[in-house]
Amino acid sequence: MQDSEIKQAIISIIGDIAPDEDTSNLKPDVRLREQIDLDSMDFLDIVMELRKQYGVNVPDTDYMQLATLDSCVNYLRPKMQGKTLKV
Amino acid sequence: MKYDAIIIGAGMSGLAAGIRLAMFDKRVVVLEKHYVWGGLNSFYQFKGRQFDVGLHAMTNYIPRGAKGRPLTRLLKQLRLRHEDLDLHEQNYSLISFPSAKLRFTNDFSVLRDEVRREFPAQRDAFDNLTRAIADFNELDLSAPRQSAREVVRRFVTEPLLEDMLFCPLTFYGSAIEHDMDWDQFVVMWKSIYMEGFARPTKGVRHVLTLLTNRYRELGGELRLRAGVKRIVSRTGEAVGVELENSEVLEADCVLSSAGFVESMKLLEPTASAVGCMPMRTGNPTADAVGLNGHIGRLSFTESISVLNPGAMPTDATIIFFSNRDRFEYRCPDELVDVDSGVICMPQNFRLDEPIAPMVRVTNIANHAKWCALRRDDGVDSSVNVPADWGQGLGARDQGSGSNPQSPIPNPLGNDAYTAAKQACYERSINAITPRHLADFRPQVSMIDMFTPRTIEHYTGHLGGAVYGSPVKRRTGETPVKNLYVMGTDQGFLGIIGAALSGISMANKWVLQRDGVLTERDA
């Protein structure tokens, strides 16, 4: 999966989790929590959607790797290799 | 087939937990003994009209876009949009005592101004209390238990103001007589005074349809008329349930919204070991009395008067009242205490389309007294509009507020239950009008009333205890492994509270623990 697709995958998951939030202008290098209303329960959901949709495992100890869109892409790049974007 | 989780009860907590588990492809079944879902907050049809069992108001109202509040958390966890709930805000509510009245709305500054007007000497006390509440983290489940009365008295020194502030919060969420746990007080304060009241036009039906549809879309299984007769356990570990029809279902985990004592009773007799297990709660009084101290003593009657179209006895949405300046939130010695309660006018939310005007009155009631009344089989126990209330109601009675008390029947007389309902209904209405709202008696076209017996029958809560056990189990754990309580007895009350409880218990004990991150699922 391309980096841009990984980003799209994450944004689409956030859109599912928080349907009231506007996800169209998320800044890639700013913490997601500062841009939209996400708490630890929501990060759990992001992780669960990643495994449900892409079979990707994110152990609890790696949750902080999901802080920004850029860090998500870096962290997920090896895990998402060869997967197809589902949006 | 073995389920990942079995959920006992299709109330708010059970449905919300079911949605969470079905969302992540868990094999889950919600078992409900009743033929309809909703639990304490269900709906029914009576004489061709639709009624809600519980709903006065949804608490925790915030406008769309407000961050980090319970309602936003609930919406996100269930993947709902704010607009899906179709919420309409209240006009205003009133705390009405003989010597003072306080108005509040979904804007906290209104209450603050009212307190300053009625209790000028308490203005700083109130602000300091407000600050202490804002600073307290009610989500920290490890905080030590404190009496809310004691904490509030450190700030508020005027007993009338103290009682007035407690009145709405206890009525909408205290399982403890005359007090609350401080953390529960903070939860209720925020959800009622700082957030606020709203209602979907179609009432609780709308919320329940939303939840059941979501659950079914996600592939969740809901079984009605599927009462759990027994929770099956082996060596101190829950492994499934046996239904009334003797069918046995196996599961890795059982989440029960039936109540703590109720769930413990479902374990017997096989798990007799559990019966001898000391039920340590950390609360010395409760521990001394054993399980009995866990059965709540607060039950309610609800008297519902449907009014003629256009009737408008008040524009207030909800009135929390006491006819005595010292407010008593206790199980009364009589069938019912008509001198305090909650009056709700569901038509006084800012709805898009008008609904039939009603006055719903909640009073605290004595479950044991109601149970002692003889009830004859096959007798229609409806309450009738008293003959002298109709158009012919003379100026003699109207508005005088001094109607003679309807006599309470002999408990063993012919169908004493129906006679007591009629008498208590009349007392309940006579006690509020015209004191707290204009006399609406000539406009009553139909009546329904339910009692602690009705509540116990439909929800299974022992003692008809609306808010369950006075001893809450904040982590959901029970003495039996893999059996967790959620909803009322986990300590989160009301529609929003119960739903959030179901969500957090499903997250904590199924999804986070052995759920999505295990090898088996991988």
Ligand SMILES: Cc1cc2nc3c(=O)[nH]c(=O)nc-3n(C[C@H](O)[C@H](O)[C@H](O)COP(=O)(O)OP(=O)(O)OC[C@H]3O[C@@H](n4cnc5c(N)ncnc54)[C@H](O)[C@@H]3O)c2cc1C
């Ligand atoms: C008169 C009244 C007015 C209220 N007004 C409001 C209000 O205005 N706003 C508000 O927010 N809250 C209100 N509430 C409170 C609110 O309804 C409850 O706090 C909430 O619905 C509790 O949900 P729950 O899931 O914890 O439990 P419950 O609703 O009690 O659900 C438990 C379910 O489990 C089922 N069950 C029990 N035992 C078994 C068994 N053995 N097998 C299978 N199923 C079983 C029951 O049938 C029930 O459906 C009111 C309650 C009452 C009674």
